[in-house]
Amino acid sequence: MSRATSDPAPSDPAPSAASADLVRELRSFSGEIERYIAQMSHVHTMHxxxxxxLALVMDHGGASPGEISQGLGLSPSATSAxxxxxxxxxxxRRARVESDRRSVRVEVTDSARAVGGSMFGILARHMxxxxxxxxxxxLVAMASLMEQINGAARAARDEAGRAAEDRGGN
Structure with a gap:
């Protein structure tokens, strides 16, 4: 990894102690959520x-297979499987879109809602x-901050994707 992609530029000011602490806590939170989801995938014997x-489809009130592929970074065949x-x-359930019968919309069932409630109910109670x-x-300030942080994470992902394309990767 080159210095340009791994470290801030020398002219960038050092982050404040509070900023560095928050970034560290966000990384820790991300890891804890990953471990929680892994545990719940075992509980529900699901991949x-x-x-x-399921979370993506629930959050969007339905989604097309293409949106799911893009959202999860899966190939169309992996998404179909x-x-x-x-x-x-x-x-x-997959339902044809009335306005365009060639299009399919994926919707969650009551069974998925029950799994989601079981899975995220524990987490929600603790949070x-x-x-x-x-x-x-x-809470309003924290929600706004998290929205901005999520936007920054998406921008970083997009930049990393462009860098991979520039190097001839995926």
């Missing part, structure tokens, strides 16, 4: 990617216990 796909698994398990200690103004 981790299947759980991620995953949707076959989820459909066989009764977690999703609510922490969030309940903060007033509405704090």
């Amino acid at each position: 981790r990617t299947d759980l991620t796909a 995953m949707l076959d698994r989820l459909e066989s398990a009764g977690h999703v 609510r216990a922490v969030l309940d200690d903060h007033d509405e103004a704090d």
Whole structure:
């Protein structure tokens, strides 16, 4: 890895201690969420990617197979195989879009909602216990900060993808 892609430029100011602490805590949070999802995938005997796909479809109120492929970084054939698994398990249904009968929309079923409730209910309960200690103004500010941080993560992912393309990668 070159210095240009691994370290800030020498002219970049050093991050504040609080900023560095927050970035470290966000990395730790990401790891904890990854481990939680891995644990829940074992509990529900589902592929981790299947759980991620269900969350994506739930969050968007339905999605096309192409949107799922793009959202998860899967090939169309891998997405199709995953949707076959989820459909066989009764977690999703594929429905033709009325305005364009060639298009398909993936929707979650009550079974998937039950899995989601079971999976994220535990996490939500523990997070609510922490969030309940903060007033509405704090929560609004934190939600805004997280929205900005997620945007920064997407921008970093896009930049990394362009760098990989520039090097002849995927």
